[in-house]
Amino acid sequence: MQFPVEDIDADELARREALFGPLADTVRELIDVTIRSEADEDTILEAAQRIRDVTKRLNDRRCEGGFGVRFTEHGHMMTWGNAVSGLRNAIAPPLVVEQAADGGMCSDFTLGAAYEGPPGLVHGGVCALVLDQVCGMAASTAKPNLTGTLSLRYRRPTPLGPVRARARIDRIEGVKTFVVGELYDADGNVTVSAEGVFILPAWARGR
Numbered sequence: 396m397q398f399p400v401e402d403i404d405a406d407e408l409a410r411r412e413a414l415f416g417p418l419a420d421t422v423r424e425l426i427d428v429t430i431r432s433e434a435d436e437d438t439i440l441e442a443a444q445r446i447r448d449v450t451k452r453l454n455d456r457r458c459e460g461g462f463g464v465r466f467t468e469h470g471h472m473m474t475w476g477n478a479v480s481g482l483r484n485a486i487a488p489p490l491v492v493e494q495a496a497d498g499g500m501c502s503d504f505t506l507g508a509a510y511e512g513p514p515g516l517v518h519g520g521v522c523a524l525v526l527d528q529v530c531g532m533a534a535s536t537a538k539p540n541l542t543g544t545l546s547l548r549y550r551r552p553t554p555l556g557p558v559r560a561r562a563r564i565d566r567i568e569g570v571k572t573f574v575v576g577e578l579y580d581a582d583g584n585v586t587v588s589a590e591g592v593f594i595l596p597a598w599a600r601g602r
C-alpha cells in the first residue's frame with residue numbers, strides 16, 4: 396500500500412476542498428434525482444446527453460486507479476475517494492465522523508433514495524458499509540487497522556432518513572482491536588449492532 400505525500404499548504408488544501416466538495420455534492424443530487432425524477436422523456440434524453448458531454452470533459456485529465464489515501468506535508472490525511480466519507484466521492488453519503496465524549500466515534504448523517512434496499516428502508520449492505528467505516532475509524536485512533544471480521548445483527552429495519560452511527564473500542568489484544576458499534580434510527584432506537592475485529596497487518600507492524 397502506498398500513501399503519497401502531496402506538497403500543498405493549508406490554503407491549497409482549502410482551495411481543493413472548496414472546489415471538489417461542491418462537485419461531489421452536485422453529483423450526489425444528480426444520483427438522487429436520477430432515481431426520483433418524473434420529468435418528461437425529452438428532458439431525460441437531453442439530461443443524459445449533457446451529462447455525457449460534461450463527463451467527457453472531466454475525463455480529459457484524471458488520475459490512474461482510485462484516489463488512494465494521500466497526505467499533505469503537514470500530515471493531513473486525504474481520504475477523498477473513500478466510499479463512506481470521501482469528499483470527492485458522490486456515492487459516499489458522506490459521513491463526517493467525529494470523536495464522541497466516550498472516546499469512540501460518532502456520525503449523524505442522512506441516507507436517501509440512493510441507499511434503499513427494501514421499500515423505504517436502508518439496504519443491509521449499506522448498514523454494513525457505514526458500520527465498517529465508523530468501527531474502523533474507532534479502531535484506528537491509535538494505529539491504522541484493517542477489518543478482519545465484522546459481525547452484524549440487524550435488530551430492526553433502518554428507515555431512510557436521519558441515521559446515527561456510533562463505535563468504540565471494547566478491548567485491544569496485541570495486534571487485534573475489538574470494536575463494538577451501532578446504527579440508530581431517528582427515534583434513537585438501535586437498528587443494527589456490530590462487533591468487529593480490526594487488525595494491524597503483518598506488513599505494517601514495526602513501521
Ligand SMILES: CCCCCCCCCCCCCCCC(=O)SCCNC(=O)CCNC(=O)[C@H](O)C(C)(C)COP(=O)(O)OP(=O)(O)OC[C@H]1O[C@@H](n2cnc3c(N)ncnc32)[C@H](O)[C@@H]1OP(=O)(O)O
Nearest residue numbers: 527528531532535539541542543544592594595596597599
Ligand atoms: C495499515 C492500513 C492502513 C489503512 C489506511 C488508513 C485509512 C484510515 C481509515 C480508517 C477507516 C477504514 C475503515 C474501513 C476498513 C476497511 O474496509 S479495511 C478493508 C477490508 N479488509 C481487508 O481487506 C483485510 C483483508 N485481510 C488481510 O489483509 C489480512 O487477512 C489481515 C486481516 C490484515 C490479517 O492478516 P495478518 O496481518 O497476516 O494476520 P496474522 O498475523 O496472521 O494474524 C494476526 C492475528 O489476527 C488474527 N486474525 C487474522 N485474520 C483474522 C480475521 N480475518 N478475523 C479475525 N482475526 C484474524 C489471527 O488469528 C492472529 O491472532 P493471534 O494469533 O495474534 O491471537
